[in-house]
Amino acid sequence: MGKLAAFEMHAVKEPLRRVEREVAPPAAGNVVVRVAGCGVCHTDVSFWHDGVRTRHALPLVLGHEISGVVEDASRDAEHLRGQAVIVPAVIPCGRCDACRDGRGNICPKQIFPGNDIHGGFATHVEVPAHGLCVVPGFTGDADAPLARSGVSLRELSVLADAISTPWQSITRSGLRAGDVAVFVGAGGVGGFGVQLAAALGARVAALDVDDGRLAAVREHGAACAVNVRGKSAKDVRKELSAWAASAGAPATRWKIFETSGTAAGQETAFALLNHGAYLGIVGFTMDTVSVRLSNLMAFDARAEGTWGCVPDLYPSALDLCLDGRVRIAPFVERHPLASVNDVLAAAVRHELKRRPVLVP
Ligand SMILES: [Zn+2]
Ligand SMILES: [Zn+2]
CATH class of the missing domain: 3.90.180.10 (Medium-chain alcohol dehydrogenases, catalytic domain)
Known part of the structure; x- marks a missing residue:
């Protein structure tokens, strides 16, 4: 041969x-x-x-x-x-x-x-x-x-x-048309995640620290693209809530996907939880973060990882x-x-x- x-x-x-x-x-x-x-x-x-x-x-x-x-x-x-x-x-x-x-x-x-x-x-x-x-x-x-x-x-x-991994997380989240999907990280995996979610009819927001990546996902499925550099998680949450309200999108049950694989991204993703939310951990980092797990209880929210x-x-x-x-x-x-x-x-x-x- x-x-x-x-x-x-x-x-x-x-x-x-x-x-x-x-x-x-x-x-x-x-x-x-x-x-x-x-x-x-x-x-x-x-x-x-x-x-x-x-x-x-x-x-x-x-x-x-x-x-x-x-x-x-x-x-x-x-x-x-x-x-x-x-x-x-x-x-x-x-x-x-x-x-x-x-x-x-x-x-x-x-x-x-x-x-x-x-x-x-x-x-x-x-x-x-x-x-x-x-x-x-x-x-x-x-x-x-x-x-x-x-x-x-x-x-x-x-x-x-890069496509199948966010696809499994999106599938598990039960994302449906009209839902809000937020991707924290719009790089290789997040960029495809944005498109997959948009293909299902979701209203998609993307967060990143790179304007080039945000411009790319804005052209391919993201209705909202936010550069989070220098912003607190609280400010980001307010900004996304304002967008959802102005777009007539739901204020609860967001499907949030952590696709940056960074500690900062994980903290931001966790801070975006609302009632009935789903948090998919798609990215990987060796770093640790400190979060109040009881927020999952208070919001009746779910957090789930995904492998392959x-x-x-x-x-x-x-x-x-x-x-x-x-x-x-x-x-x-x-x-x-x-x-x-x-x-x-x-x-x-x-x-x-x-x-x-x-x-x-
Ligand atoms: Zn890989
Ligand atoms: Zn087997």
């Missing part, structure tokens, strides 16, 4: 090393995907720069936002050969108690590419066949527009995490991307796979305006 090229992490902060090896036939139940695109996530940066341990020993190929084409399949997965697919960032086993209860995203045997197995900073990756999300309408060209929206298979890679996304929810998110209600192109930037070390360094320096997608 020829050779693959991959970029392996050997040690924290050390440049990833390019390696070549033969593409092996996939093990039973697996497929080999020729990578079309692989998004670069904050989690990759945490492994590479911050020393967060990968579950698989190093050296390891990072990358868990993968789209591509099934180039080889084990006998039990032949039906997938030639199909365009999204590889979920969290691939449940499909058979354990958690999986049978619909909680596959916390399956103890889950496989997370670029963490449990080699990931997508490569030309090819071997992954389990079950859980793959098939992309309809693929004509064989990873750059060609798919369906009405004009999105390409390469760009769809970010569905595997069950494969069952991928097709509905994919539909929103294919029909153009969620636009990917304005929120991603392409980089050659060979520049992965430069991209990681730029991510550490917070220099990237959009989510990077590595293209082999």
Whole structure:
């Protein structure tokens, strides 16, 4: 089948090393995907720069936002050969108690590419066949527009995490048309969250400290965009309440999504709770915050985390991307796979305006 090229992490902060090896036939139940695109996530940066341990020993190929084409399949997965697919960032086993209860995203045997197995900073990756999300309408060209929206298979890679992760949180919140949805953080994950919520007919507010990001989400679904730099949580709450009142939107039961992964964002998100509110913790930080949990009691509110996304929810998110209600192109930037070390360094320096997608 020829050779693959991959970029392996050997040690924290050390440049990833390019390696070549033969593409092996996939093990039973697996497929080999020729990578079309692989998004670069904050989690990759945490492994590479911050020393967060990968579950698989190093050296390891990072990358868990993968789209591509099934180039080889084990006998039990032949039906997938030639199909365009999204590889979920969290691939449940499909058979354990958690999986049978619909909680596959916390399956103890889950496989997370670029963490449990080699990931997508490569030309090819071997992954389990079950859980793959098939992309309809693929004509064989990873750059060609798919369906009405004009999105390409390469760009769809970010569905595997940046889109599916807020989608699971939004789905769990029970968000409905007319509800207020607030995204605290309008970066990679929050920017897509805004669009997903708007696609469901919610009235969406976005908070961030970056005017560029706020301008982007204002064009793509946010009815209200607030730069919170230098503002107290109380002031932000007043400003959002005034907006909701003027827009004729509900003053209670807000669905609040913390997508900044910062302590300041978490404090702001918690301060926005109102009666019957839902707080989805989507972003991650190692920092701790001090909050009065009894506010949940007093407001009869719910706070819930979210890890990954069950494969069952991928097709509905994919539909929103294919029909153009969620636009990917304005929120991603392409980089050659060979520049992965430069991209990681730029991510550490917070220099990237959009989510990077590595293209082999
Ligand atoms: Zn990720
Ligand atoms: Zn399982």
